[in-house]
């Protein structure tokens with residue numbers, strides 16, 4: 001038998017795994033844009049009851065399940081739009097990439113952005129073109145349109161708002177990208193619930209446009225539910241390659257319960273958006289901190305020394321994301337997920353103390 005090193009692809013051996021932080025005991029986890037809110041006890045009990053009755057001996061059958069109509073109603077996804085479900089939007093990013101992965105195919109995105117776009121392009125042997133943002137994390141539409149014209153990418157990913165910068169580009173600029181695109185365009189609205197704009201109403205109206213969303217950032221990262229809306233001509237092809245039973249009965253049961261309580265979800269979103277603005281104003285007042293406008297459930301800040309700031313926050317019980325070293329535009333940047341009000345105010349105090 002050949003040694004494993006000769007069996008497994010060299011390029012995969014050269015990759016590093018997606019980094020998932022270990023959370024020290026008692027630490028508040030603010031590194032991955034998870035919601036800080038659990039269901040209240042009465043709702044937890046109702047959900048336990050439903051989960052115990054979930055038909056786990058059967059494979060899920062999405063076509064006859066109530067979930068898709070409920071999803072469509074709750075988020076006003078146009079009736080003409082086709083929907084595919086993924087085990088997290090990560091899975092959909094992977095399979096959408098696979099749809100166009102052939103020799104010499106190209107994926108284009110804006111850098112820095114969500115790392116999985118590039119990861120999947122590499123995994124499927126495609127060329128990845130990362131067009132840099134401006135220093136202030138705004139988009140350079142002219143450069144983007146030039147790169148699209150020059151490279152004719154088969155697939156474009158736009159995180160709207162962007163992770164890890166929080167930037168929500170102008171609708172008009174993104175519209176120009178969609179118009180100029182020669183291949184598929186995925187508008188990844190993982191943070192769409194916290195944003196003032198969305199392409200969801202346009203999903204399905206243009207054959208090449210896909211709008212990707214997730215349950216992860218609105219309270220249910222553990223359920224692993226993502227959905228993509230688009231034209232039937234693309235979604236039907238995607239459904240051919242998605243694993244037949246990629247969703248599971250327990251998370252579908254929990255997701256259906258969650259959507260019945262959309263008011264509770266929306267209240268949490270409103271609260272987090274308010275908290276984000278409070279934190280933004282407080283941090284903006286600290287001269288040695290740059291805080292970037294964000295339409296996600298997180299703020300990206302630049303501090304004099306990201307490592308020292310990360311360590312101090314961790315010492316005081318808060319795990320955030322140190323972005324320094326991920327991209328040259330992210331020098332000394334930290335990304336802080338918006339948490340509960342009391343945690344956000346302690347973080348503000350720590351930063352005020354460090355940098356005033």
Ligand SMILES: Cc1ncc(COP(=O)(O)O)c(C=O)c1O
Nearest residue numbers: 088089090114159163190214216
């Ligand atoms: C822009 C963006 N898209 C997709 C994802 C993946 O989300 P999911 O949990 O649905 O796989 C993330 C997660 O951080 C993200 O930031």
